Amino acid sequence: MRKRFPLQLVKDLIPMGGDYLLKPPKPQVIKQDEKAWMTDAEFAREILAGVNPMMITRVTEFPPKSTLDPSQYGDQTSTITEAQIGSSLEGLTAQQAVSSNRLYILDHHDHMMPYLVRLNNLDDTFLYATRTLLFLKGDGTLAPVAIELSTPLLQGGLTTAKSTVYTPASTGVEAWIWQLAKAYVCVNDYGYHQLVSHWLNTHAVMEPFIIATNRQLSVTHPVHKLLHPHYRDTMNINSRARELLVSAGGIIELTVFQRKYAMEMSSVTYKDWNFNEQALPDDLIKRGMAVPDPSSPHKVRLLLEDYPYAVDGLAIWTAIEQWVTEYLAIYYTSDSVLQSDVELQAWWKEVREVGHGDLKDAAWWPKMKTVAELVKACATIIWTGSALHAAVNFGQYPYAGYHPNKPSASRRPMPEPDTEEYALLARDPEKVFIRTITNQMQAIIGISLLEILSKHSSDEIYLGQRDTPEWTSDAKALEAFKRFGTRLEGIESQVVALNGNPQLKNRNGPAQFPYMLLYPNTSDHTGKAEGLTARGIPNSISI
Template sequence: MSSIVEKKKLVKGRVVLIRKSVVESISNVKGLFATGIKIVEHSLELDITKSVTFKLISRTKSENPSVVAGKVGKDTYLANKVSVLRTSGGRAEEFDVYFEWDDKSMGIPGAFYVKSFMNDEFFLVSVTLEYPSQTSEHDLNNIHFDCNSWVHNHKSYKTDRIFFANIPYLPGKTPVQLQTYRREELKNLRGDGTGKREKWDRIYDYDVYNDLGFLNSDGAEDHPVLGGLKYPYPRRVRTGRNLIRNNKNGGQYEKSDEVYVPRDENFSHEKTSEFLQIGTKTLAGRVEPLLLSMYLNTTSNEFNSLEEVMKMYEGGVNLPISITGNATPSALNFPTPDVIKESKFAWMTDEEFAREMIAGVNPLVIRLLKKEELESPSKLVCNCTQPSTVTKEKLEANMDGVKVDEAFAGRRLFILDYYDVFITYLMKINELPSAKAYATRTFLFLKDDGTLKPLAIELSKPHRCGDRYSGTETIVVLPADQDVENTIWQLAKAHVTVNDTNYHQLISHWLHTHAVIEPFAIATHRNLSVLHPIYKLLHPHFRDTININALARKSLISAGSIIEQTFLPGPYSMEMSSAVYKNWVFTDQALPKDLIKRGMAVEDKSSPYGLSLAIKDYPYAVDGLEIWNATKLWVKEYVALYYSDDKAVQGDSELQAWWDEVVKKGHGDLKSKWPKMQSSQDLIETCTTIIWIASALHAAVNFGQYPYGGYIMNRPTQSRRWIPEPGTQEYEEMTNNPHEAFLKTVTPKYQTVIDLTVMELLSTHAKDEVYLGQRNSLNWTAHEEAKDLFKRFRDELGKIEKEISDRNNNKGLKNRTGPVKMPYTVLLPSSEPGLTFRGIPNSISI
């Protein structure tokens, strides 16, 4: 023990911290796109070596038999600064620290208190003690504390901040000297459910979505609070801001000009800087409001040609103002989306239209068609959902001689069905200014070469007679490649894509990843100690999620904000997502169960992953199953390190409280069945599903947004015209100028610029991103066997990455690249920073 000064019984430590000198937290600006963004520098008022104290806490010795809590050592201060560790996100500094500590009387340290007397906060990265461990499974030379937390002035806290060594313990196996400290820290994180949360608070509690606001023009049912029996919704972090009452619909809404998240949930300095830079480069702050008032006063909001659309990537859209603040007007120039890099028109083909349903940005809605869905529809009353009006004869017209019954037997008929989701809202949507939409059903046939062929598109909308709606009006459009019939077919596909784009953004992306994960993150912090092995397993998969969700509620999905301005459902967007959430089932989010439920796979024990896919070349499913199985094996082996049998799961008090709170509070509006958390298998499947949603599922539906949707013609967010009827002026215009008819049907210019700006931001990886198979610290656990298992997981992901690349180079797998020549790369685990169209971050961080 050479580094311990025996005579004085001193234990040497190394403290790594970052003093505050950062960009103002984006959580405190007025929205994601804010005005007046500033860079603020903070200078520390006091000498840090004299203003921060540390006290060690024993994990093996108690004060006396009546007080089992571990002994607490004497205060000590930071000593000399031994080195400066420069990082890309700030300046990390390393200090020596010496603790007066006699292991014979005090035992082995297991935690420490830190107390700051400075006005400014600092970020405590880690503390490492040069102290030989007595446990062979851990580091023999050090006791490491992985902290990664902001520390404020001690007056901000009711109790001193405590940090534990990174040795994992189940609650019942925690040294008795640490149990009281463990319980008290969880109590601090839960809070008491009252009061306004301050910027330094670390309190995790639940609230409904009453922070989306409302508009003065709202009717009695518009912009309701989400959460509760009528409008069920996942819970979000409670902030305790003041409430105001909207007298029109009786809702209590949170009033605040700033966003609160628990302090350690804020973005890093580096990521905050990137957000501000990207925002300034595109439409942040002063550009957006001026764009509408100045730019549109000098030009039409309609694209006059496809060439004008292309100009956004080839020269840029000229603005009458300067984004950078100098006197020279700026050009708003977007990167060329992948979907038009090889060909400007391949996206229009039927093959690409169908391929994107299994390899595009929303490849998880298509399902196997059921026989009963082609039965003759019965007469239904107004507003009731109805079976399809598509007949066998209409389908067989494009099935290359194959009969429908034969295709059903061979699992070759599929459907992209948005009827039920949209039909009940179309009366409201179609009364919005310029909105003209259908609820769509698209029927597809699996060809011999493994690609999908669209057979028919059914377009339905409520039929209006005078001032009443009566029944449903439906048309069926068949493929055509010439004359006006081809134009109608292209418009029908556009209406399908509008349904798909809106479902993708509101449901597949926002609801099914961002919103549903937040309650798990809240419950984890409230109920699983940082000492808990399941906390160590799951915590990396919640990084930045609470913060990005808070920013989305402030600027993207709130009343009157970007989604409502540029997406089809407008003010009904979030209400629609609530209607879908009613039927969300956690266990169905597991990829194998999802594929089976949609009829895209059947159980097959002879297959590598126990499944046989209906479409063998289904890129999302093939790549996803490899990621799923590697993740599940890692979770299974990790769980086995700590739970010897099912009774250990049942007897874990923290784990049971965690799961009970997820089910009853975080997702308490749902009536679906949840796992009972009574076995190791329950725990393995649950943790794998959480990790899957937070990592690979989100990556699959997020990082292809700009590559596919950056060309708005390929994935329009709005439809503004129905299919023209013969004899009308619109029909004549469509006949004479098909491109103009298409452009006047889909998203117009201003909304396109906003959509592309947001998609580019959301599709971009931050420089400090942490990907699946990585941790932001090598010392995330002291359990060496767990580290070894994690390394095997990382190595397996590396093999999967090579296999995915090999499949993308296999020309026999036509769905991997398609007519647009875009390899399916979103489930490649690793990525560089930027707009890369690949990479699986650990968490929903953007």
């Protein structure tokens, strides 16, 4: 225990004195109702409006298939059957549910399966690769209808899967089996969130843009002026993260299930990273959550309408894109002006060939020959450093500060019938649940970290604000920026109104915790909106 949790590390992270360990701040997810997190409705709502709402995808074929190489992993097609879910589909067949865009999946199977042999050989660890099938009900909410837990099965030189499917239950020991199945899903989701959705897709991928901007664009260049606020403190916090959090033996390896394989798993995921898919509309289309729609204000139409992250995110994305379009139009009156901008072309060349050099030959990179390409690129960079990071960061303690809701590790397999563990589950289900998820020291350190990461500082500079009104002397740019701020303040009112609409059940959920992570907070200039507010979009990835 002392080796895994060095005393100095614990002292550095956890506030000493007082009664902190006895009375940490109460996470918002249990403030109104301490049991709401256990409901299927809240479990599903957090897939749309929690701390990792960018994993859900629409099912396009049933049963869901795998993308793992069959020459290594055999047939990894899901074992969920229509007979297991049919009674939960409001009279539809599985195919009808697919065809009517009412079947969705939280799929952690393919990225987990290649690591399970190694992970489950670690001490105090037992993990599954999970698939969670969700049905869109008539009231606009999602219901989990099946969870598949898979472990590796080595046979015939292949790493195939041994899978068990669990379906909802509300009474007896079966209800706790279902609760454990959801916990195993949350463990997968927690680890993926920390290492991919959060660290890789915001912190890490921003670095090449920051470095190239400072190396290739003069401080008077209009693109430098546009992007610079969205880089504030990011390199500093990333440096600290590499020292304390994602380093070998650091806090992430101590508290998250991937342990010593954490950075390997995020690095492997980076091979499939695509800059274009950092843009919210592209991401939603890729996941099947939206379709292109030129008539929509956001140019896409959501297939699941009450999707708080996407609804608020698209409003923010469109405001950013409009601001960038208006700003760049002042300086780039034609594509030829952009093409002859030596600094700009050197900037993009370094981003692609040096910063993201591992992917420099990918066909998806914008060529940076048109103003439209520059608008999309700058909007994507701003979105990533501001709103995307806010969505995955500032809800960490509010949702995962209560570890049973979002455990970071699992230590025991699902209890099997006719075993001592199963009998104990029937007698004392809470005991089995607690000793299955994150251990006490992991939880203490992990929760302390989440509290630090989730706090807004008193000197936060929010989207639509600047640290100085003299950031440019160009009156046209200042007017465009003022319009941007006005649009963001309008989005604030829109978010509040949506949260107050009782027809939109995913906005608050059983936990009665309104979705405010993409509330811009542009209107606040007091500096008083600090701490665990679970709202506000800072300009940059900063703590």
